[in-house]
Amino acid sequence: MTALFTLSPADILIGVDGSDNSRQAFATAVAIAQEHNCSIRVVGAYSVPVIPRRHAPTISDDRHRSIGNSTQELLEEFASQARSAGVEASAQAIEGDAGEVLAEASRYSRLAVVGKRGRNRLASRLPGTVSGAFVAHSHCPVMVVPFQDSDLDDDVPGQENLGGSASEGQHYRLSFEDEVVAGVDMGSSALPVAEVAARAAELSGRRLAFVSAVPADAGASRGTGAEDPATDRAYADHLEELVDAVTDHHEGLTVRPELAEGSAAATLIEATRTAALVVLGTRGRGGVASLLLGSVSRSVLNQAKSPVLIVPNAAAQ
Numbered sequence: 001m002t003a004l005f006t007l008s009p010a011d012i013l014i015g016v017d018g019s020d021n022s023r024q025a026f027a028t029a030v031a032i033a034q035e036h037n038c039s040i041r042v043v044g045a046y047s048v049p050v051i052p053r054r055h056a057p058t059i060s061d062d063r064h065r066s067i068g069n070s071t072q073e074l075l076e077e078f079a080s081q082a083r084s085a086g087v088e089a090s091a092q093a094i095e096g097d098a099g100e101v102l103a104e105a106s107r108y109s110r111l112a113v114v115g116k117r118g119r120n121r122l123a124s125r126l127p128g129t130v131s132g133a134f135v136a137h138s139h140c141p142v143m144v145v146p147f148q149d150s151d152l153d154d155d156v157p158g159q160e161n162l163g164g165s166a167s168e169g170q171h172y173r174l175s176f177e178d179e180v181v182a183g184v185d186m187g188s189s190a191l192p193v194a195e196v197a198a199r200a201a202e203l204s205g206r207r208l209a210f211v212s213a214v215p216a217d218a219g220a221s222r223g224t225g226a227e228d229p230a231t232d233r234a235y236a237d238h239l240e241e242l243v244d245a246v247t248d249h250h251e252g253l254t255v256r257p258e259l260a261e262g263s264a265a266a267t268l269i270e271a272t273r274t275a276a277l278v279v280l281g282t283r284g285r286g287g288v289a290s291l292l293l294g295s296v297s298r299s300v301l302n303q304a305k306s307p308v309l310i311v312p313n314a315a316a317q
Contacts, residue, residue, distance in 0.1 A: 008108070009108050009109070010039045010040060010041035010090065010108060010109055011033070011038035011039045011040065011109065011110050011111065012029050012032065012033055012038050012039070012040040012041070012109060012110070012111050012112070012113060013040075013041050013043060013102070013105055013106055013108070013109035013111070013112040013113070013140070014026055014029045014040055014041065014042050014043065014078075014112070014113050014114070015043055015044070015098070015102045015112065015113070015114040015115075015131070015134065016042050016043070016044050016074075016075060016078055017044060017098070018044075018074050019115065020147060021115030021116060021145075021147040022114070022115040023115075024115055024145055024147055024148065025113050025114055025115035025143075025145040026042070026078055026081075026082075026113075026115075028113060028143070028145050028307065029113035029143075030081070030082050030085055030087055032111075032113070033082070033087040034085060034086060034087055036203060038087070038110075038111075039087070039088040039089070039090075040079075040082055040087055040088070040089045040090075041089070041090050041091070041092065041105070041108075041109065042075045042078045042079050042082070042089065042090070042091040042092070043075070043091075043092050043093075043094060043101065043102060043105050044071050044074065044075045044091075044092075044093050044094070045093075045094055045095070045096055045097065045098035045100075045101040045102070046067055046068060046071040046093060046094075046095055047095065047096070047097070048063070048064050048067050048068075048095065068093055068095065071093040072091065072092075072093040074093075075091035075092065075093055076091050078091065079091040092105075098134070099131075099133035099134045099137065100137075102114070102134040102138070103133075103134055103137040103138055103139070106134075106138040106139045106140045106142070107139045107140075109140050110140055110141075111140060111141055111142075111143065112134075112138055112140055112141070112142045112143070113142070113143045113145065114131045114134060114135075114142065114143075114144055114145070115131070115144075115145050115146075115147060116131055116144055116145065116146050116147060116301070116304075131144055131301075132298065132301065135282070135297075135301070135310045135312075136282060138310075138312050139312065140312070141196060141309055141310065141311045141312070142309070142310045142312075143277075143307050143308070143309045143310075144301055144304070144307065144308050144309075144310065145307045146304050146305060146306070146307070146308075174211075174258065174260060174267065174270055174271060175274050176209050176211075176258075176271050176274045176275040177274050177275075178206060178207075178274075178275075178276045179201075179206055179207045179208065179209045179274075179275055179276060180197055180200050180201040180204065180206050180207070180208050180209070180275065180276060180277045180278075180279065181197075181208075181209045181211055181268070181271045181275040181277070181278045181279065182194050182196075182197035182198075182208065182209070182210050182211065182278075182279045182280075183211050183212075183264065183267075183268045183271075183278065183279065183280045183281075183296070183300070184210055184211070184212050184238075184239070184242060185212060185264070186212075186234070186235065186238055189281045190238070190242060190281075191242065191245060192281070192311065193279060193280065193281045193311050194210060194242045194245070194246055195246065195249070196279060196309070196311045197210075197279035197309075198246045198249070198250045198253060198255070199250075200277060200279060200309065201253060201255075202250055202253055204276065204277075206276055206277075207254040207255075207256070208246070208253060208254065208255045208256075209255075209256050209257075209258050209275075210239050210242050210243060210246075210255065210256070210257050210258065211257075211258045211259075211260065211267060211268065211271060212235050212238065212239055212257075212258075212259055212260070212264075213259075213260045213261065213262055213263060213264040213266075213267040213268075214231060214232055214235050214259065214260070214261050214262075215262070215263075215264075216261055216262045216263075232259070235259055236257070236259050239257035239258075239259060240257060242257075243255045243256070243257055264296045265295070265296045265299035265300060268280070268296065268300045269299065269300055269303045269304065271306075272300065272303075272304040272305045272306040272308065273305045273306070274306075275306050276306065276307075277306060277307050277308070277309055278300065278304065278306055278307075278308045278309070279308075279309045279311060280296070280297045280300060280308060280309070280310055280311070281294070281297070281310070281311050281312075282294060282297060282310060282311070282312050297310060
């Protein structure tokens with residue numbers, strides 16, 4: 001096992017817990033590493049249960065070592081698979097809370113990849129709640145890979161689950177076939193997210209779409225009680241500015257704006273059904289001020305069909 005402060009830099013951090021979800025995320029990370037000649041670090045967290053005693057909880061040293069060693073052995077299996085695929089790989093088992101361990105390890109990487117809703121035999125797991133906590137505190141962009149299971153219901157989520165109001169059926173018309181989609185808003189974080197998305201599109205050879213959603217009640221919030229052309233124009237102008245800024249720095253990249261009306265979460269959740277990747281910031285419109293991960297990002301992560309790349313504010317800067 002390796003202490004966090006001794007970690008050397010690695011291009012891609014992979015959070016693994018042995019579940020099918022994390023195995024799929026691992027395969028995604030290895031494919032990225034192969035394509036771009038990146039090194040990877042496989043990290044897993046474990047916790048040691050304690051035996052209550054009258055004065056203090058205790059656990060035998062042998063039991064402590066056994067849990068750590070079994071976790072390290074599992075991670076070494078993954079690293080060995082990556083090396084067999086021609087990827088430079090290392091593995092570290094680290095004692096502690098999974099979300100905190102991964103967040104600290106992200107200081108030493110350029111990209112992190114995790115699965116969603118992992119379940120396995122290890123004492124420490126990487127379920128949706130842990131991956132969500134990690135995403136909110138990561139120091140580098142995090143790609144969250146949803147588990148693809150043909151047995152799962154693939155119906156469009158009900159409107160009540162999409163996080164905000166939207167016209168029924170409107171989002172179903174949107175198509176982003178094999179594109180990289182960046183969800184952007186009017187805030188100052190839009191450009192850093194756009195730049196990360198542009199880099200992802202450039203590296204993967206895909207088209208890029210900037211998507212913004214005008215709230216359906218924008219006119220009502222201004223006291224007009226109807227659609228507000230000025231609001232629509234402001235959103236459209238902002239998208240065009242982003243397109244111009246990105247194309248100036250990424251020559252040859254195909255970029256298009258897409259302006260929708262309604263819930264940002266609903267629009268982006270629908271985008272994940274056809275997009276190759278959806279890129280978001282950690283804070284979004286409508287987010288609770290006390291939370292690091294905005295409500296839109298949380299909703300999209302919970303229901304995404306495609307990988308979602310979350311760009312922390314600090315990482316974007």
